[in-house]
Each structure stands twice: as C-alpha cells, then as structure tokens.
Amino acid sequence: MTMATQGTASNYLQRGPSPSGLADVVDLILDKGLVIDAYVRISVIGIELVTIDARIVIASVDTYLRFAEAVNRLDLTQTEAAGLAELRDGGSNKKAKGAVEGAKEAFSGNGREREKSEKD
C-alpha cells in the first residue's frame, strides 16, 4: 500500500453533491425530512411499491446457503489473500472442489429472488 500508486479519491469513494438516483431519493425524500401534522400530508400513492425492496432479512438459511455456495465457488488463486491461505492449507482445496460441484448442483435451484422496486 504505497502512496505513489494511490489515485484520486474517486477510486474508492464515489461522490455525489446531491441525491441523484431512485435509491437516494427514496432514502432521503420519502423516509426523512420534517413531517408536519399527519393530516396535512396527503396520500402519496406508490410509496409501498418503491420501498418494498428496502429491508431484507439477513440471518436466514437462504443467506447461509448462498454464502456457502459463494465461498465454495471462490477461485482462491486469483487473490493475494487466497494465495496465503493455499500455502497454509496445502492441497486441501483440491479435495474441496469435488464437493463444491455437487453442492452447486444441489442448490442451483435456490437462487435468491428479490422484489424489484418500481422504477417510476
């Protein structure tokens, strides 16, 4: 991690002066801001559709299976960190690969489905 190779901040940090996407405005304009007496705020149609995607349960078996599949699928030779792991673990990864293929088949029908937010 040398200073010389570091680029501009935008390499790591995306900047926006103001909310620009649907996610931003839903986050800020629909969920936040001053609320005056409830009766004044008129019915805003469509909010449910826009915000339905917002909360996702994390600790579920579905998530576990997805994570398990994802770590099994990792090609550790691609990353530096993984290189160290391989050195440490010796050849054990080769054995694991066989199991991975079977597991992938077993869970291939388990793709995660998410409700899409209405774009307009």
Next chain:
Amino acid sequence: MYVYGLTSSGRTIATQGIGDAPVSTVEHGEVAAIVSRHPTTKLRAKRRDLLRHSDVLQAAFAAGPVVPLRFGTVFDSEGEVVESLLGARYEELVQLLQRVEGLAELRLRGAFVEHELLSEIVAEDARVAALRADPGANMVALGEAVADAVAARKAAAADEAVTSLGRHAVDVHVDEPGEELEVIRASFLVELGDVATFERAAEELARRHRGRMKFDLIGPMPPHSFVSLDGERG
C-alpha cells in the same frame, strides 16, 4: 400548494418544481415556505417528482439555511400554508431554522465487495476454512460460519466509519443497513466550514478499505435526517 421545505425570509429560489411549476416562497415573519402550485391533492411518488423535490431543496440550500420537508406535503392554498404551518408553528420553525443554519448533511453508504470479502474470510477465518475444506461439511453450517464472519467484519467497519467521521460532525444518525453486504448507511451533520475536512476523512476511510469496500458519499445537502418537531411522527 406543494411545500418542499422552509428557509429564512428574503430569498429568491429561481427554479422549477414538481410538474415544472415555478417555485416561489410564502413568507411569514422570518420564516418562508418554499412552494409551487400543485393542481391536485393526489400525488404519486414518481421518480422524477422525488428528484425534483430534492433538486428544489438543493437549489434553496445553495442560497441559505433549509429545513427539508418530507415528500408529499400539500396545502389547499397559500393562506393555508401561513395559517396551518408557518403561523401555527412559528416559534418552533424559527428555532429549527436557526439550529440548522451553517450545517449540512453528508450521507455515507458503504458496502463490502463480495468476492474480496469472502476471499478474506476464507483466508483468515479458521472455522470457515476448515468447513470449506471438508467435503462432508454441512452447507448450512458453512454458510452460517461465513455469515458470522461477515457480521463481525460489518460491525467493525461500521464502528470505524462512525468513529472516524463522527469526530468531524456535530451529530450522527445511523440507519439500519439494507442489503446483505451493506455495512453502513449513516448521515452526518457537519458544519459548512468542516465539510472539506470531513470529506478528507471519508476519503481516508475509503482508502483504508479499498478493494474490500465500496463507499459513496452524498452531500453537502440540506439536513434531511436531522429535522423534527416535538410531537410529530418522524
């Protein structure tokens, strides 16, 4: 009348609002409502209208202090705006405007990059590495071990973000992260004079986590996350 937010009196906001209606202000003493005509009392949360609401507030914010209202506040007439809003809550609104003067919201979101995070966990977490290397391992057990490691790293990274940026802010509001790999979703109330310092701290944070996390920072903008009146549902 659609109301976007409040500002101090004596300002001109030359922009277009929802439905391209010209934006104007309704003044009452020191406080002004930022408004535009809206034909009906029905409103859909359309993408372009949400963005317009935001853009109008941003334009007003460039000129002076702004108290943003949540999307969808409509009054029957200009008179109603004065009577039910500006006049009815006058003292509180003046105080609220004074409180946000010179302050901006900066909103940070950060999420792990899945491939990098999982590689790191396999390399560093003995339990995960062992389960992964065991052909007979239960997939749920492996996944749970990974999820635990993810949760620990999320907590540590979120903590670091709030601590390192919070010292440049006068207030912090942390929201529940939404997506699985989202680490932080937080708003910081920052003095305008400290915005540059805050941004540098955010850049440093992002640099420390480069590769494994993606950050985005929005603002400076009106303090959406830091305005409320007593007795109102926020």
